[in-house]
Amino acid sequence: MKITVLTLFPEMFAPLKESIIGRAVQSGKLDLRIINIRDYSEDKHKKCDDYPFGGGAGMVMLPQPICSAVKAADPDHSARRIYMSPKGKRLTQQKVCSLAAGGDILLLCGHYEGVDQRVLDLYFDEEISIGDYVLTGGELPAMVVCDCVARYADGVLAAGSLVDESFSDGLLEYPQYTRPAVFEGAGVPQVLLSGNHAEIDKWRREQSKKLTAERRPDLIKNN
Ligand code: 4GY
Numbered sequence: 001m002k003i004t005v006l007t008l009f010p011e012m013f014a015p016l017k018e019s020i021i022g023r024a025v026q027s028g029k030l031d032l033r034i035i036n037i038r039d040y041s042e043d044k045h046k047k048c049d050d051y052p053f054g055g056g057a058g059m060v061m062l063p064q065p066i067c068s069a070v071k072a073a074d075p076d077h078s079a080r081r082i083y084m085s086p087k088g089k090r091l092t093q094q095k096v097c098s099l100a101a102g103g104d105i106l107l108l109c110g111h112y113e114g115v116d117q118r119v120l121d122l123y124f125d126e127e128i129s130i131g132d133y134v135l136t137g138g139e140l141p142a143m144v145v146c147d148c149v150a151r152y153a154d155g156v157l158a159a160g161s162l163v164d165e166s167f168s169d170g171l172l173e174y175p176q177y178t179r180p181a182v183f184e185g186a187g188v189p190q191v192l193l194s195g196n197h198a199e200i201d202k203w204r205r206e207q208s209k210k211l212t213a214e215r216r217p218d219l220i221k222n223n
Contacts, residue, residue, distance in 0.1 A: 001100070001153040002031040004073045005142050006066065007109040008048055010034045012139040021147055024156045032146065033073070037061075040068035049112055058113035066108065066119050079104035081124045083115070084138030084145070088127030091145065093167035095128070099145070100152030107145060109138030164204075170219055174207035 005013065013034045016022065024030040038046050042064060049059035074081065080102055082088075089095070099105060108115070108124065120127070130141040151157055166173040177188040191203045212219050 001029070001150060002033075002079075002104045003146055003149065004033045004035060004079065004104070004106045005109065005146070006035050006037050006069050006073065006106065007137075007139055007142070008037050008061070008111055009109070009137065009139055010036045012137075013143060016143060016146055020156060021150050024150055024153060027155075029153045029155050030150045032150075035069055035073055037065045037069050040072065041065040042068070052113060056113075060113050061110060061115040061119075063116040063119045066115060067123055070106070070108075070123050074104070074106050079106040080126070081106045081108070082145070083108045083110065083120055083124050083127045084130070084141040085110065085114070085127045086129045086132065086134055088129040090132075091128050091130050091148075093148075096145075096148045097152065100149045105145075105149065107138075107142040109142050111137040111139075169208075171208040171212045172216060172219070174204040174211070 007013070016025070016032060021030065021032075025032050038048050041048050041062075043062075047062065048065045049061050052058070052060045070081065073079075080099070082105065084107060108119075128141075128145065130144045135141065152162065162168060164173065177192060181188050181193065189203065191199050194200070
């Protein structure tokens with residue numbers, strides 16, 4: 001699986017060096033390329049932003065450095081080119097699945113007041129939002145996409161991890177317990193200690209349905 005990220009702040013992607021995603025990169029299961037847009041600026045001061053036409057607060061990212069970086073990273077437009085933006089279509093687990101199955105991904109992170117609209121019109125395929133709130137840049141959203149998509153790369157997760165989790169069947173996940181069997185006076189549901197796997201599966205399915213009905217009735221109606 002290959003994911004390329006274009007950003008003015010490549011050091012913000014340090015968290016992806018840790019834990020499961022870090023190991024996926026180290027082992028070659030995930031080909032993650034973080035590209036500094038500034039390296040592609042043809043300006044003598046490597047400038048990457050300027051004032052917005054029409055006035056207003058903040059700065060807009062210049063088209064030239066971004067488009068040169070896109071052409072270098074994805075010369076034949078073989079990747080799905082995605083701009084992280086609150087204006088985009090909301091990310092869902094279904095969308096994550098389709099991205100994971102879809103081939104190479106290129107993510108553009110905006111910063112400041114965003115990118116020149118012509119970059120999106122001329123070079124990008126779609127916009128994705130991770131939720132209805134505004135961040136200072138697209139870097140955290142791009143990390144969210146990298147993380148949740150990379151979980152689907154072959155061998156990244158333990159076998160079966162993708163099967164039972166929340167949303168995989170449109171329901172929230174059942175509660176989990178581990179040792180000790182009694183913690184601060186609180187026990188574990190007896191069925192989980194019974195060794196009866198048919199009963200355990202049944203209990204977990206019931207818990208999933210109950211939790212989803214209580215907390216996310218919208219997920220049930222849309223099912
Ligand atoms: N929410 N989902 C989001 C975001 C920050 C200025 C445009 C989001 O995806 N991206 O809040 N992005 C802004 C920062 C330029 C993107």
